[in-house]
Amino acid sequence: MNADEKKVIEQIVINTVKKLISEKDSPNRVVLGISNKHIHLSQEDIETLFGKGYELTNMKDLKQPGQYAAKESVKVIGPKGSFDKVRILGPARPESQIEISLTDARTLGIKAPVCESGKLDGTPGITLEGPCGSVTLNQGVIVALRHIHMPTDVAEKLGIKDKDWVCVETSGVRKTIFCNVLARVSDKFDYEMHLDTDEANAAGLNNDDYLKIIPNR
Incomplete structure:
Protein backbone atom coordinates (compact mmCIF):
# COMPACT_ATOMS: atom_id res chain seq x y z
CA MET A 1 0.00 0.00 0.00
CA ASN A 2 1.53 3.31 -1.05
CA ALA A 3 1.30 6.67 0.73
CA ASP A 4 -1.60 7.95 -1.38
CA GLU A 5 -3.69 4.84 -0.66
CA LYS A 6 -3.02 5.23 3.05
CA LYS A 7 -4.19 8.84 2.94
CA VAL A 8 -7.41 7.82 1.18
CA ILE A 9 -8.13 5.13 3.78
CA GLU A 10 -7.34 7.50 6.66
CA GLN A 11 -9.70 10.11 5.22
CA ILE A 12 -12.47 7.53 4.84
CA VAL A 13 -12.06 6.53 8.49
CA ILE A 14 -12.07 10.17 9.64
CA ASN A 15 -15.19 10.97 7.60
CA THR A 16 -16.97 7.87 8.92
CA VAL A 17 -16.21 8.77 12.54
CA LYS A 18 -17.33 12.36 11.98
CA LYS A 19 -20.57 11.11 10.43
CA LEU A 20 -21.29 8.80 13.37
CA ILE A 21 -20.61 11.58 15.89
CA SER A 22 -22.77 13.99 13.92
CA GLU A 23 -25.64 11.51 13.77
CA LYS A 24 -25.55 10.85 17.51
CA ASP A 25 -25.47 14.59 18.26
CA SER A 26 -28.38 15.33 15.91
CA PRO A 27 -31.57 16.22 17.84
CA ASN A 28 -33.60 13.61 15.95
CA ARG A 29 -31.28 10.79 17.09
CA VAL A 30 -32.49 9.33 20.37
CA VAL A 31 -30.87 6.66 22.53
CA LEU A 32 -32.90 3.57 23.43
CA GLY A 33 -33.65 2.23 26.88
CA ILE A 34 -35.32 -1.20 26.99
CA SER A 35 -37.75 -1.66 29.87
CA LEU A 145 -47.10 2.76 25.61
CA ARG A 146 -43.84 3.26 23.71
CA HIS A 147 -42.64 6.78 24.39
CA ILE A 148 -39.79 9.25 24.34
CA HIS A 149 -38.61 11.31 27.29
CA MET A 150 -37.66 14.57 25.56
CA PRO A 151 -36.04 17.68 27.08
CA THR A 152 -37.76 20.94 26.16
CA ASP A 153 -34.82 22.32 24.16
CA VAL A 154 -34.69 19.19 21.97
CA ALA A 155 -38.44 19.30 21.43
CA GLU A 156 -38.24 22.93 20.32
CA LYS A 157 -35.55 22.10 17.75
CA LEU A 158 -37.73 19.30 16.36
CA GLY A 159 -41.00 21.26 16.50
CA ILE A 160 -42.53 18.70 18.86
CA LYS A 161 -44.91 19.46 21.73
CA ASP A 162 -45.75 17.44 24.83
CA LYS A 163 -48.14 14.55 24.00
CA ASP A 164 -47.40 14.75 20.26
CA TRP A 165 -47.13 11.47 18.35
CA VAL A 166 -44.00 10.69 16.33
CA CYS A 167 -42.51 7.80 14.36
CA VAL A 168 -39.10 6.31 15.07
CA GLU A 169 -36.95 4.39 12.61
CA THR A 170 -34.45 1.69 13.52
CA SER A 171 -31.61 0.22 11.48
CA GLY A 172 -30.05 -3.20 11.00
CA VAL A 173 -31.29 -6.52 9.66
CA ARG A 174 -34.72 -6.04 11.26
CA LYS A 175 -35.12 -2.40 10.29
CA THR A 176 -38.45 -1.20 11.64
CA ILE A 177 -40.53 1.97 11.89
CA PHE A 178 -42.36 2.37 15.19
CA CYS A 179 -45.39 4.63 14.80
CA ASN A 180 -47.61 6.06 17.53
CA VAL A 181 -44.67 6.89 19.79
CA LEU A 182 -45.72 9.35 22.49
CA ALA A 183 -43.46 12.38 23.05
CA ARG A 184 -43.30 13.37 26.71
CA VAL A 185 -41.65 16.78 26.93
CA SER A 186 -40.21 18.26 30.12
CA ASP A 187 -37.15 20.10 31.42
CA LYS A 188 -36.89 17.31 33.99
CA PHE A 189 -36.24 14.59 31.39
CA ASP A 190 -33.06 13.18 29.90
CA TYR A 191 -33.39 12.36 26.20
CA GLU A 192 -34.33 8.67 25.90
CA MET A 193 -36.83 6.40 24.13
CA HIS A 194 -38.42 3.50 25.99
CA LEU A 195 -39.58 0.23 24.44
CA ASP A 196 -40.54 -2.95 26.24
CA THR A 197 -38.70 -6.23 25.71
CA ASP A 198 -41.23 -7.57 23.18
CA GLU A 199 -40.84 -4.55 20.91
CA ALA A 200 -37.07 -4.36 21.22
CA ASN A 201 -36.50 -8.06 20.61
CA ALA A 202 -38.80 -8.06 17.56
CA ALA A 203 -36.69 -5.29 16.00
CA GLY A 204 -33.34 -6.79 17.07
CA LEU A 205 -32.47 -3.81 19.28
CA ASN A 206 -30.20 -3.38 22.28
CA ASN A 207 -29.89 -0.86 25.08
CA ASP A 208 -28.08 2.32 23.99
CA ASP A 209 -28.85 1.83 20.28
CA TYR A 210 -29.53 5.10 18.48
CA LEU A 211 -32.88 5.49 16.71
CA LYS A 212 -34.12 8.19 14.35
CA ILE A 213 -37.23 10.30 14.85
CA ILE A 214 -39.06 10.84 11.54
CA PRO A 215 -42.28 12.70 10.59
CA ASN A 216 -45.40 10.82 11.73
CA ARG A 217 -47.19 8.67 9.18
Whole structure:
Protein backbone atom coordinates (compact mmCIF):
# COMPACT_ATOMS: atom_id res chain seq x y z
CA MET A 1 0.00 0.00 0.00
CA ASN A 2 1.53 3.31 -1.05
CA ALA A 3 1.30 6.67 0.73
CA ASP A 4 -1.60 7.95 -1.38
CA GLU A 5 -3.69 4.84 -0.66
CA LYS A 6 -3.02 5.23 3.05
CA LYS A 7 -4.19 8.84 2.94
CA VAL A 8 -7.41 7.82 1.18
CA ILE A 9 -8.13 5.13 3.78
CA GLU A 10 -7.34 7.50 6.66
CA GLN A 11 -9.70 10.11 5.22
CA ILE A 12 -12.47 7.53 4.84
CA VAL A 13 -12.06 6.53 8.49
CA ILE A 14 -12.07 10.17 9.64
CA ASN A 15 -15.19 10.97 7.60
CA THR A 16 -16.97 7.87 8.92
CA VAL A 17 -16.21 8.77 12.54
CA LYS A 18 -17.33 12.36 11.98
CA LYS A 19 -20.57 11.11 10.43
CA LEU A 20 -21.29 8.80 13.37
CA ILE A 21 -20.61 11.58 15.89
CA SER A 22 -22.77 13.99 13.92
CA GLU A 23 -25.64 11.51 13.77
CA LYS A 24 -25.55 10.85 17.51
CA ASP A 25 -25.47 14.59 18.26
CA SER A 26 -28.38 15.33 15.91
CA PRO A 27 -31.57 16.22 17.84
CA ASN A 28 -33.60 13.61 15.95
CA ARG A 29 -31.28 10.79 17.09
CA VAL A 30 -32.49 9.33 20.37
CA VAL A 31 -30.87 6.66 22.53
CA LEU A 32 -32.90 3.57 23.43
CA GLY A 33 -33.65 2.23 26.88
CA ILE A 34 -35.32 -1.20 26.99
CA SER A 35 -37.75 -1.66 29.87
CA ASN A 36 -38.03 -5.11 31.42
CA LYS A 37 -41.01 -5.79 33.68
CA HIS A 38 -40.85 -3.65 36.80
CA ILE A 39 -42.91 -2.13 39.60
CA HIS A 40 -43.53 1.37 40.96
CA LEU A 41 -44.93 1.31 44.51
CA SER A 42 -46.75 3.73 46.76
CA GLN A 43 -45.19 4.27 50.18
CA GLU A 44 -48.18 2.53 51.78
CA ASP A 45 -47.62 -0.59 49.69
CA ILE A 46 -43.87 -0.48 50.33
CA GLU A 47 -44.54 -0.62 54.06
CA THR A 48 -47.05 -3.45 53.71
CA LEU A 49 -44.58 -5.52 51.70
CA PHE A 50 -41.36 -4.66 53.57
CA GLY A 51 -42.36 -3.34 56.99
CA LYS A 52 -43.49 -0.12 58.66
CA GLY A 53 -41.32 2.89 57.87
CA TYR A 54 -39.34 0.98 55.22
CA GLU A 55 -37.52 2.97 52.53
CA LEU A 56 -36.30 1.62 49.20
CA THR A 57 -32.56 1.15 48.70
CA ASN A 58 -31.02 2.82 45.65
CA MET A 59 -29.04 0.11 43.85
CA LYS A 60 -28.46 1.95 40.56
CA ASP A 61 -29.39 5.34 39.17
CA LEU A 62 -31.40 5.28 35.96
CA LYS A 63 -31.00 7.64 33.03
CA GLN A 64 -34.04 9.70 33.99
CA PRO A 65 -33.06 12.17 36.75
CA GLY A 66 -34.14 11.11 40.23
CA GLN A 67 -35.18 7.61 39.15
CA TYR A 68 -33.37 4.48 40.30
CA ALA A 69 -33.50 0.70 40.36
CA ALA A 70 -34.03 -0.41 43.93
CA LYS A 71 -32.29 -3.34 45.57
CA GLU A 72 -35.72 -4.67 46.56
CA SER A 73 -37.92 -6.95 44.47
CA VAL A 74 -41.23 -8.74 45.00
CA LYS A 75 -43.16 -11.69 43.63
CA VAL A 76 -45.94 -10.86 41.15
CA ILE A 77 -48.82 -13.35 41.19
CA GLY A 78 -51.46 -13.57 38.47
CA PRO A 79 -54.42 -15.89 37.88
CA LYS A 80 -52.38 -18.34 35.80
CA GLY A 81 -48.72 -17.69 36.55
CA SER A 82 -46.23 -15.63 38.52
CA PHE A 83 -42.82 -13.95 38.38
CA ASP A 84 -40.31 -14.03 41.21
CA LYS A 85 -38.04 -11.11 42.05
CA VAL A 86 -39.57 -8.39 39.89
CA ARG A 87 -37.49 -5.25 40.34
CA ILE A 88 -38.93 -2.18 42.07
CA LEU A 89 -38.06 1.26 40.69
CA GLY A 90 -37.89 4.22 43.02
CA PRO A 91 -38.75 6.64 44.41
CA ALA A 92 -42.22 5.88 45.79
CA ARG A 93 -45.19 7.06 43.72
CA PRO A 94 -48.70 8.16 44.69
CA GLU A 95 -50.15 4.93 43.27
CA SER A 96 -48.62 1.51 42.62
CA GLN A 97 -48.14 0.47 38.99
CA ILE A 98 -46.75 -2.67 37.35
CA GLU A 99 -45.33 -2.43 33.82
CA ILE A 100 -45.06 -5.65 31.83
CA SER A 101 -44.95 -6.83 28.21
CA LEU A 102 -47.79 -8.53 26.36
CA THR A 103 -45.86 -11.81 26.65
CA ASP A 104 -45.63 -11.31 30.43
CA ALA A 105 -49.39 -10.63 30.53
CA ARG A 106 -50.12 -13.97 28.88
CA THR A 107 -47.88 -15.75 31.38
CA LEU A 108 -49.70 -14.12 34.28
CA GLY A 109 -53.11 -14.75 32.74
CA ILE A 110 -54.31 -11.14 32.60
CA LYS A 111 -55.35 -8.73 29.85
CA ALA A 112 -53.17 -5.69 30.44
CA PRO A 113 -53.94 -2.71 28.19
CA VAL A 114 -51.32 -0.78 26.23
CA CYS A 115 -51.52 2.69 27.75
CA GLU A 116 -49.59 5.67 29.03
CA SER A 117 -47.88 5.42 32.40
CA GLY A 118 -50.12 6.69 35.18
CA LYS A 119 -53.37 6.12 33.26
CA LEU A 120 -54.59 3.31 35.48
CA ASP A 121 -58.39 3.61 35.47
CA GLY A 122 -59.92 0.35 34.27
CA THR A 123 -56.62 -1.58 34.31
CA PRO A 124 -56.46 -5.04 35.90
CA GLY A 125 -55.10 -5.67 39.36
CA ILE A 126 -52.68 -8.26 40.65
CA THR A 127 -51.14 -9.62 43.87
CA LEU A 128 -47.67 -8.65 45.09
CA GLU A 129 -45.84 -10.68 47.70
CA GLY A 130 -42.95 -9.30 49.76
CA PRO A 131 -40.95 -10.49 52.77
CA CYS A 132 -43.35 -8.91 55.30
CA GLY A 133 -46.73 -9.21 53.65
CA SER A 134 -48.75 -9.15 50.47
CA VAL A 135 -50.82 -6.57 48.58
CA THR A 136 -53.69 -7.28 46.20
CA LEU A 137 -54.11 -4.31 43.87
CA ASN A 138 -57.49 -3.56 42.31
CA GLN A 139 -55.79 -1.91 39.32
CA GLY A 140 -52.36 -0.90 38.09
CA VAL A 141 -51.06 -3.47 35.58
CA ILE A 142 -50.22 -1.98 32.16
CA VAL A 143 -48.18 -2.55 29.04
CA ALA A 144 -46.46 0.81 28.78
CA LEU A 145 -47.10 2.76 25.61
CA ARG A 146 -43.84 3.26 23.71
CA HIS A 147 -42.64 6.78 24.39
CA ILE A 148 -39.79 9.25 24.34
CA HIS A 149 -38.61 11.31 27.29
CA MET A 150 -37.66 14.57 25.56
CA PRO A 151 -36.04 17.68 27.08
CA THR A 152 -37.76 20.94 26.16
CA ASP A 153 -34.82 22.32 24.16
CA VAL A 154 -34.69 19.19 21.97
CA ALA A 155 -38.44 19.30 21.43
CA GLU A 156 -38.24 22.93 20.32
CA LYS A 157 -35.55 22.10 17.75
CA LEU A 158 -37.73 19.30 16.36
CA GLY A 159 -41.00 21.26 16.50
CA ILE A 160 -42.53 18.70 18.86
CA LYS A 161 -44.91 19.46 21.73
CA ASP A 162 -45.75 17.44 24.83
CA LYS A 163 -48.14 14.55 24.00
CA ASP A 164 -47.40 14.75 20.26
CA TRP A 165 -47.13 11.47 18.35
CA VAL A 166 -44.00 10.69 16.33
CA CYS A 167 -42.51 7.80 14.36
CA VAL A 168 -39.10 6.31 15.07
CA GLU A 169 -36.95 4.39 12.61
CA THR A 170 -34.45 1.69 13.52
CA SER A 171 -31.61 0.22 11.48
CA GLY A 172 -30.05 -3.20 11.00
CA VAL A 173 -31.29 -6.52 9.66
CA ARG A 174 -34.72 -6.04 11.26
CA LYS A 175 -35.12 -2.40 10.29
CA THR A 176 -38.45 -1.20 11.64
CA ILE A 177 -40.53 1.97 11.89
CA PHE A 178 -42.36 2.37 15.19
CA CYS A 179 -45.39 4.63 14.80
CA ASN A 180 -47.61 6.06 17.53
CA VAL A 181 -44.67 6.89 19.79
CA LEU A 182 -45.72 9.35 22.49
CA ALA A 183 -43.46 12.38 23.05
CA ARG A 184 -43.30 13.37 26.71
CA VAL A 185 -41.65 16.78 26.93
CA SER A 186 -40.21 18.26 30.12
CA ASP A 187 -37.15 20.10 31.42
CA LYS A 188 -36.89 17.31 33.99
CA PHE A 189 -36.24 14.59 31.39
CA ASP A 190 -33.06 13.18 29.90
CA TYR A 191 -33.39 12.36 26.20
CA GLU A 192 -34.33 8.67 25.90
CA MET A 193 -36.83 6.40 24.13
CA HIS A 194 -38.42 3.50 25.99
CA LEU A 195 -39.58 0.23 24.44
CA ASP A 196 -40.54 -2.95 26.24
CA THR A 197 -38.70 -6.23 25.71
CA ASP A 198 -41.23 -7.57 23.18
CA GLU A 199 -40.84 -4.55 20.91
CA ALA A 200 -37.07 -4.36 21.22
CA ASN A 201 -36.50 -8.06 20.61
CA ALA A 202 -38.80 -8.06 17.56
CA ALA A 203 -36.69 -5.29 16.00
CA GLY A 204 -33.34 -6.79 17.07
CA LEU A 205 -32.47 -3.81 19.28
CA ASN A 206 -30.20 -3.38 22.28
CA ASN A 207 -29.89 -0.86 25.08
CA ASP A 208 -28.08 2.32 23.99
CA ASP A 209 -28.85 1.83 20.28
CA TYR A 210 -29.53 5.10 18.48
CA LEU A 211 -32.88 5.49 16.71
CA LYS A 212 -34.12 8.19 14.35
CA ILE A 213 -37.23 10.30 14.85
CA ILE A 214 -39.06 10.84 11.54
CA PRO A 215 -42.28 12.70 10.59
CA ASN A 216 -45.40 10.82 11.73
CA ARG A 217 -47.19 8.67 9.18
